[in-house]
Amino acid sequence: MRPIPSMHRRRVHCARNGLAALLLAAAAAAPAAREFRDTLADGSPGPVLVEVPAGRVRLGSPDSEAGRRPAEGPVHEVSVGAFALGRTEVSRGEFAAFVRATGYVTDAERDTPVPDKSDTYGCFVPVGSLKPEWKRGSSWRAFGVAQDDRHPVACISWNDAHAYVSWLGRATGKAYRLPTEAEQEYAIRAGSTTPWPWGENPDGGCRFANGADISGRAYARSAFGVVSTVMFASSHCDDGHGATAPVASLAPNAFGLYDTVGNVSEWSGDCYIPYARQLAGERPAAVADCVRYAIRGMAWSDEPVWLRSAIRMLLPRTSRYHNVGLRVARDL
Template identity: 45%
Template structure:
């Protein structure tokens, strides 16, 4: 894993025997390192967020909601996904299929499971960090004025390079960060939380459909259903290939901004890539293989940054488990 720069106050500056201007440069570097570290760990004010969550949780407890589970005000709302069978992967006839995509095969989800209604939000992730004291080691890639994607020491889930509220999806989150979150959530609620497997994710994303996207084949028909690269993004990133519609979001959109799929799940495609449990070495290995040491992990769903070809139910993305990006997020599963 890559490690954050240590705060300047932890480094014994007075012991550095550097002459003249070189010493001044060293001190400046240390001060900048300290500022960078502070910006990566500065607290997020959750006072209003926690009050709103508690009020919403109390209303939810009183009124209830069909097929929904909400264990704690700090936890994500879940939707119960029924058991069933589906064809996992893309058929050879799918127009935008990549040559290396998994061959389509039947898969069965034998038991219902509870999946996050939304991806984990910035507010939910901030509450985890506040309560647990978790210190991420992730260096995030993103944009800062230019159109090229670059790693930046000062980018983090707090400051991904664009404005967010606590209702936006958490980004700049590595697979290790997501695992730390579900472990904390399990302790916080007393229920067993984890990341979804690839099979669970794709089954939930398709929601009974067999088309490239749960709303159909045409990416341009999905601007009311998903936040992907579209004409809104092309206004800023002029060299991008985009869907011929406008979803209204340049970067991330607040979770639940677009219509849900047939299972009542929001943003299963678009907004942020979603880490899943599986090791990238074997997409069919499932949770047993995922529990072993594996340096590269899988994501699903595409993002605000994604070419329309990637915003499909069958598409996989692979990256290092320690990697962060301004379009990487996740959602959770709760065991029965």
């Protein structure tokens, strides 16, 4: 995951190939995904969930894929059982309801230390320049990006995300959790095997993913100055959103899920472990012992190469960034 705006100067150039349009047509022709909502203890509705069918997915990227990182290999195939996944990322409004019900205080608001970092307080956000830094007093409530309750919640640590899904479980009596890495990549790919979920062309992503693009460059210029538009690599399409977008603003994928790539990166329930060690039989650490968790989906501030399906990154569980949020999963 790229938790800060890209600093690369090279832009991505690729001829349009029509694959995004074909995927949109296929999604429209596919049977509608089953959506449902659980009821919270106070009678209010929980997040909208989509039933994701069981299947198999090839995790990772081949050596030949442009932009590939070592953490994306070796490629291997796994089975994924049927499960439910949030139709969208958790919104500010949904997270605010949790805070009102429980009085929860996030890691950013408590200035919780981050391992191997000094002077960590608030959230890691762009402050007066393209390069982010820790900003005292910033949190999911306000971190320098204009948002309302329809936008995805951000500046959320893994601890905060885990607290939210645990509350959902208690409030509904259902088995809510954070999705596994395999579930995340399965949901991102939605049957695709190309570098990007929508095909081979990064510029086709503006129909599906809010990433660094024409609107992002305009936002960077207005917020951080002319130099940012020189340094900010982006796609050559326009998703219409400079920073975070209200959830479900763009097209859904073949599973009926929105924003599986872009908008905000999403915490995984899995402790981060290299694929090679997983394949050798090593098990991820238990929740109490895990220090760093996987991040998937990438964000509004990420250049096209970081929006590929196989991208996986890690962050300490107390980290909170201006472009990291969450999506819920639930056992069926």
